[in-house]
Amino acid sequence: MAAPILLLGSLLAMSSFLALAYDVKPLQDFCVADAKSSVTVNGLACKDPKKAKAKDFFFSGLHLAGNTSNAVGSIVTPVNVAQIPGLNTLGISLARIDYAPGGINSPHTHPRASEILTVIEGQLEVGFVTSNPDNRLIAKTLNKGDVFVFPIGLIHFQRNVGWGNAVAIAGLNSQNPGVITIANAVFGADPEIKSDILARAFQLDKNVIEFAQSKF
Amino acid sequence: MAAPILLLGSLLAMSSFLALAYDVKPLQDFCVADAKSSVTVNGLACKDPKKAKAKDFFFSGLHLAGNTSNAVGSIVTPVNVAQIPGLNTLGISLARIDYAPGGINSPHTHPRASEILTVIEGQLEVGFVTSNPDNRLIAKTLNKGDVFVFPIGLIHFQRNVGWGNAVAIAGLNSQNPGVITIANAVFGADPEIKSDILARAFQLDKNVIEFAQSKF
Amino acid sequence: MAAPILLLGSLLAMSSFLALAYDVKPLQDFCVADAKSSVTVNGLACKDPKKAKAKDFFFSGLHLAGNTSNAVGSIVTPVNVAQIPGLNTLGISLARIDYAPGGINSPHTHPRASEILTVIEGQLEVGFVTSNPDNRLIAKTLNKGDVFVFPIGLIHFQRNVGWGNAVAIAGLNSQNPGVITIANAVFGADPEIKSDILARAFQLDKNVIEFAQSKF
């Protein structure tokens, strides 16, 4: 799973120092993120609006397939405020997801966005799990042109169940939706969550937990 | 221009009686719109969450081209809460837009959403205009895989400037973004805005205004 | 129409470089806009609250008639955060509108505010148009002491239909409501929206469009 996370990591690296705005209405026509600002606020400092250019609202390359040669067989190409500074304060972003045959987009949550996903190519099995106490799995197999919704904060996943590659485009209602990949956050935290805590939480042997931790 | 508007109209008709929620956070995992509810509130009444099904979060057919044989040479296929009841309260939707060669998506605003548009096929010229006093046009020509952003409330448009058909997918951060097509709202209001008001506003002869009104 | 827009323009010029806050609750008793701050955020930097003075919450002169000698016969005197720095973050503003006999406040939208208008003097015909697909005109003739409401984002207008001058005061629920005058944004964009796009959108001859563009 390292690969897509790392890519996502590097793509988000730019924004991780920045405190990006979501859920806060634009307070002017737009507020293009100012990459040179030294100020870090709850929401990103803006360029002088008179200096905003069309390229501040632009991104290129979403038609290009990502490289799915990694442990989970999928890769996310995000198009959020880290890629398009003009998205700052606007509360919307996109992502392209490529899946090798059998590839999964591992169970994860977006703490700051709901997601609406369209299958551009291939066949996906998708699902989300409701919160306690029911933990109901709501799942469906999607084909080309099908659309599915993942509510904010809920654990969800996709798997390519078709014969070939699959491609999806997802809309998210935040310019900085955030991603918490469950396996990485639980078994790959840095420093590690103590293995006896996880053993009791997951009711697994401590050795199994430590083996899982060694993978992340 | 009648055709896409009419289609959009019929698609939105279901929702026009409903008072749909946007910009209000989900107050539970989800709140699937209850089509049978007689209550009309600022936000739609929900089904019993235990009765929510996967199909409440599902839509099919976004891979199908719309019919662009109309006055403006374009057609919008919306995927919002009128099509997917599970989008209720989630603040996100999609739309597919098809353009015949030379077709335009006429200048319009979304009063309740910013938009992020991806070109799936073809070549589009797109732009938006900033508010008073500058009224700056920020425009760009987009190719396959290019992405562009239209900030909430601003007048924007697209035109197919390629040789063949063009297709775009747009994400909008509202489950009920609303559309105000400028030409239709100004010249096609029902009943009409008096022609001498429009003549003075647009500094055109009253006959020209009335001719324009006759088209909508 | 140039004159009121220009005046509005110059009044807003101060604020156009600023990224002004609306729809964001005050996070302290008040946050008086700091005109000397070099920081541009989604919401304006504040003065040290201990240095706030009564004059920061004050404006003078709303009893004075504006000069309506311009193409549309009306003039807006805004009282928003550009005039009263203490309005920053408070989400409210006022405007006075003067109308010569027959003068209009041209069809426009406020992307960030609903408006409640009171007729102080004279007689006005007012209206707004609902969004697609109905584009219903909801209109009324108002006399002294009458109040009318224009919902956020909808196209609306006023016309002086009385014998003498008319005066209105409008409350708006944003300290930076924004104005998009339709005629100016569509026919007066800078650079221009290409005339063949507008010709197809408005179903008018290209020459007519170009004539209209020459007026703005």
Added chain:
Amino acid sequence: MAAPILLLGSLLAMSSFLALAYDVKPLQDFCVADAKSSVTVNGLACKDPKKAKAKDFFFSGLHLAGNTSNAVGSIVTPVNVAQIPGLNTLGISLARIDYAPGGINSPHTHPRASEILTVIEGQLEVGFVTSNPDNRLIAKTLNKGDVFVFPIGLIHFQRNVGWGNAVAIAGLNSQNPGVITIANAVFGADPEIKSDILARAFQLDKNVIEFAQSKF
């Protein structure tokens, strides 16, 4: 003080059973309050939007002076969602305030709105007090055409310090701003706050407290 409060009371009585919306964005073009709905929610149920009429957005009579013959010498004429059902969800309202010579609008808070007040006639002394620990009084004398701002939640007041009557119009950024008149809520609560609590809080003799309570 009874009179203005009573009038305000009777005007608000209609709305006090209703759970009115503020600070919740309109989720459609408008949501005219349905006076016949039996549903009480956090926000008022709406009429079918197709049945909305111009009169739903209309109020008449704000040019008429209120009767200031009461203990405090002032009277408020509110124009909020209780008077204009079309204000429901729109987050804006007005009020007219009449002051006899020497009349006061007693210290009060609006728990759900900031206020911007314009003097239409006469001369007012106005002020607000900041929160703990400073409790700074920020005050000013206003003349015709002057505008002043009272931030949300802060205690504020006005007094007519001119020779004749005074009139003000106030905009408030809520369709249901709420009023807490300090003297009435503290000394006129029903049932009474025990006098020894108030005696200790105000560091006054219990007899003085009970005398004050007898007035409300």
Added chain:
Amino acid sequence: MAAPILLLGSLLAMSSFLALAYDVKPLQDFCVADAKSSVTVNGLACKDPKKAKAKDFFFSGLHLAGNTSNAVGSIVTPVNVAQIPGLNTLGISLARIDYAPGGINSPHTHPRASEILTVIEGQLEVGFVTSNPDNRLIAKTLNKGDVFVFPIGLIHFQRNVGWGNAVAIAGLNSQNPGVITIANAVFGADPEIKSDILARAFQLDKNVIEFAQSKF
């Protein structure tokens, strides 16, 4: 782990059919949840405010220790809108957590609240994990009188590392914060998430996954 979840489940059962409001400001002084209402909205229907009683704002018994005899050695006693109907729309709740020696409050998220936790008795090791790509563990050992914060949406946990029982009280900024216990949602979803998806996501053998699933 079943026990605390089941208890939480039964406590939340009342509210799970209800669509409870968080993050939506009160639109009146209060909106006591009406347990008899058949209407399900994004936010709960209110009782007539004139019928609100002191007991609608009241809960009793938070001084009583919960029963920690369960798989994880801890138990949560929630005090949210399911227990206090007067919390409806107010955006705040509490919980008491009891921990047997060595007991854990298993890694979980609150999709709708940040949490501030105070140790009333005993010693706790607590932590949360940041989102991708860093997945940083921020952890601390707390003693009586210590306070710690868990930001909204992030995975967090507590463990009793003292010699005796431990007790904490947590404030949460939602009247319906929601809980997603990671182990339960991932390994105990109903129906199950397919074991090969989890095997690939957690990089564990399918048998290990199925063994874990058998525990939940």
Added chain:
Amino acid sequence: MAAPILLLGSLLAMSSFLALAYDVKPLQDFCVADAKSSVTVNGLACKDPKKAKAKDFFFSGLHLAGNTSNAVGSIVTPVNVAQIPGLNTLGISLARIDYAPGGINSPHTHPRASEILTVIEGQLEVGFVTSNPDNRLIAKTLNKGDVFVFPIGLIHFQRNVGWGNAVAIAGLNSQNPGVITIANAVFGADPEIKSDILARAFQLDKNVIEFAQSKF
């Protein structure tokens, strides 16, 4: 009453120059307040998130009783963003309140938070007053383990009616809730509200008002 207010004052002094965020969602995992930032915005500037430490989310000493030797016989120990910089943007805080026998927490409002209070020790009489026109007192006597709710913006108070000391812990849904102690703001404003205004508002003799003012 001076003592607790002064303490609260000194505790809040740090934050009073800062423009602290409430009611604005976190726009990233967290935004630890940067005490060294010179920028004052609607919401506090953040430290580089990579430099956030566990101690930024930590406070110690809430088990310690405050000193209630003051005019009102109570003392508040706040734990908000002034004490825990990691609370910035998270919208939650706590406070401990100690009461000597007979001590009161004087009538006050929180302009930016609802409150949920738990009695840890002793017996309290608590109440809040609804807004105009009813000004209903909703009151109850609480014992150890009882919980009560005070809705945002309403005047509320507590009094120790037990034989010994009392202790309560309150959760508030803002990291900077604000406090307006009615007696202090009305009779202790600086500079003073003119005594004849208060005399008319409270229908008390001017001498009584001036005596009360001399106490604050």
